[in-house]
Amino acid sequence: MTNKKNSISKIEKGQSSDSLLFGRIGLAIILIVPYIVLNTITDGKILTVNNLSSVFTSSVTSMFMSWCFCFLFTTGITDLSVGAILILAGNVGGVFAVNLNLGTFGLLLGSILVSVLLLLLNTVVRSFTKIPSWIFGLGAAMVYEAIGMYYGSYMISRGRQVVSLGNVARQIGRTPWNLLIVLLGFIAAYLLFNKTSVGYNIRALGSNRRVAEMMGVDVQKTMTYSAILGGIFLGVAAAVNESYSSRVMPTTGLTSVALIFTALAGFLLASSLGKYINLTLAIIIGIFVITSLFNVLTILGVPSGTWQQTVMGLAVVLSGIASQRKYKGVVK
Amino acid sequence: MKNILFRVKDMNKSFGITRANHNVSMEIRKGEVHGLIGENGSGKSTLISMISGMAEKDSGEMFIGDTPYEPSSPVTALESRIGTVVQELGLVDGLSVAANIFLGRMDRFKKLNIIDNGALYNEVESIYKKWNLPRINPRILAGSLTVEQKKIVELTRALSIDPELLILDEITAALSYNTRKILFDIMDKLKASNKSILIVTHDLEELLHLSDEITILRDGKKVTTKRVEDLTESSLKQLMVGRDIEGDYYRADSTDDFSSEVVLKLNNISDGENFTDVTLELHKGEIVGLCGLSDAGIHEVAEAVFGVRPLVAGDITLTKGNRKIHTDSMAMAYGMGYVPKDRDRQALMVSDSIENNVALSMLDELKGPFGFISPAKITGVGKKVIKDYKVVAIDEKVALASLSGGNRQKVNLGRWLLQHKDILILDSPTRGVDVGVKAYIYDIMKQLKKKGVSILLISDELPEVIGLSDTVYVFKNSKIEKKFRRSEGLTEEKIIEVML
Known part of the structure; x- marks a missing residue:
């Protein structure tokens, strides 16, 4: 009897609530201690309300982009055109807000509309052509960057610049409205990713497409939903970015790809934290940590060019390494 | 017909030039265990794939009782209360055990469009309890489970529909002695409630012990169906391979x-x-x-x-x-050489060729005069494994995924044997x-x-x-x-x- 119990208890084994709790406490220490140390090194410049508020404000766009990755990249799609879409969607949102006099509503509507449509277009073309997503993403990024540049050139030819929000629709990029937006974004991402059939199907596709298909997951439908949901979060990211910056200049030469790196590093870091906390919440922490890193570097006087780029590259690689430690533990 | 729970009639399925199933017909009686046996590549898994909605038939008919049955996906098979545990499918590693059990059927747990995880976990616990299955934490990610635990989860998924027909394709090979006993008790329970089981196993003794009737396939065709009383281990072997196998x-x-x-x-x-x-x-x-x-x-x-x-x-x-x-x-x-238990995940690159799989374990021996790997030597060892260990394959360039389990294992073992x-x-x-x-x-x-x-x-x-x-x-x-x-x-x- 004892042996049977022994054997079954081994079959039952999983991550105990104790180890989960210890893991979370350990994680909190690992995250908090560097802030305290760096705060001491910088004579208390890190842990001030103003500085933390500034870090948070700079993080919001990347948080929404990272939630977009939750739905898009989790299905196994690596779409590198999201940076170019972010710029284009922000500009269209700006036109809706300023030129159509629709204000914040127009900014959000235009940005979301463009993001959803372009991500859907990417999904359709990829599924027809069967091109690897990262190759298609690079091509699409060049096209979307070019469209932005056509718009920019057209405006310059008329003696004007790309749309600037001025004083219109600037609240969502600033505190305290951005706090509310992040809270709403988190609730939506958490529920959609963890508590809906679509969320389960998206995660299933990313984990094992063939098995998911065999278990009744409709692949095309799920990919479409992932583009729509990812597009909505990317649209909000574009609107917040436009609202925060007032004007976003179109770029060329694939420089838009670099725009996704903070979000990507945060997403990968969040994936590694996923053992202890839910991915959608871990994204907030991951992005905040990565943004803090640059904040600290700036405060320490590290040049914003080469050195900060080096740190960003390292952050992506290290977060990627950490995110490989998956499939252990329980579902939060 | 009254006694028949399920039947297939003149089922055909081809993959390219290979006829995997050729006019296969079979009847499964209510309250009985029906065994299905044949050599690797005889068409058992193809037939099961069609019954469980994982593959489309080319032609033929299937019936549950007298009602025509046309599954368009594994989910429609489950809706018709046909539960299947297949040999090589596996689970979605990134989802919880509970989500794997109900994936594709999560709508029943929705409240205001949100999945009620508490209800989901409770349902899984009640299935464990009902069938006396070893409890595997429903919250844990499937990727952290052992091969045996994964099979138990797949079995739980099949049992979650309270199946009229339970199909078990080579499941016992992955189970330990004690879990097998639990499975056999479940089979007895199903039989007692007039449900049926279609079982595939290469363990002849086990098959004869468990089955009431056995259908033998060879080269995609049905050889015969016999009551178990009319069969012995040696007659079964003879029917399977078409020749006498030394006792x-x-x-x-x-x-x-x-x-x-x-x-x-x-x-x-x-x-x-x-x-x-x-x-x-x-x-x-x-x-x-x-x-x-x-x-x-x-x-x-x-x-x-x-x-x-x-x-x-x-x-x-x-x-x-x-x-x-x-x-x-x-x-x-x-x-030293090592052939691990989970062949496809721990030992082989199933999407790669036979020759590359063989070469990987002996790259140093395949270098040419300038230290580069010689393609001719890679092809050579691929050919040698096929020849020496009687691997049934068109040539050494084909992907392992196209080979049967037995032939994959010959490659797996052969690459070590080649190195003495x-x-x-x-x-x-x-x-x-x-x-x-x-x-x-x-x-x-x-x-x-x-x-x-x-x-x-x-x-x-x-x-x-x-x-x-x-x-x-x-x-x-x-x-x-x-x-x-x-x-x-x-x-x-x-x-x-x-x-x-």
């Missing part, structure tokens, strides 16, 4: 027979989790068998011996040169292979022993361990409980008594 699978001798030279020593090894204080010696020309209940630690010992599982205590020593094994590359360099290793660690070497390949692998093991190769055989099949080993170590609670020498008196009962 004795195992060794004919009944005493241990090996050199006194010790080649490998395990000295009080522990991994801190799965096995503790394991001490044993492997002699030249000896076959040492390890057996035990699920999670007794035998498979983990195999990993440790090959250097892929770190130890927290003890050491593993090759007596030749007094070398300690710490990594797999050391194990390979010092003359002194020590082989064979973990469940006949898992999921048919009677012909099984006999072939046993024959190879006997020949290797004669040549002085030492073999560590890890298996959940007690007849296999008893039939081939010189020395048997029985594990219990992560430790060696008892050591048996090969003798006429060594029986399954004696080992089971120690295991329990």
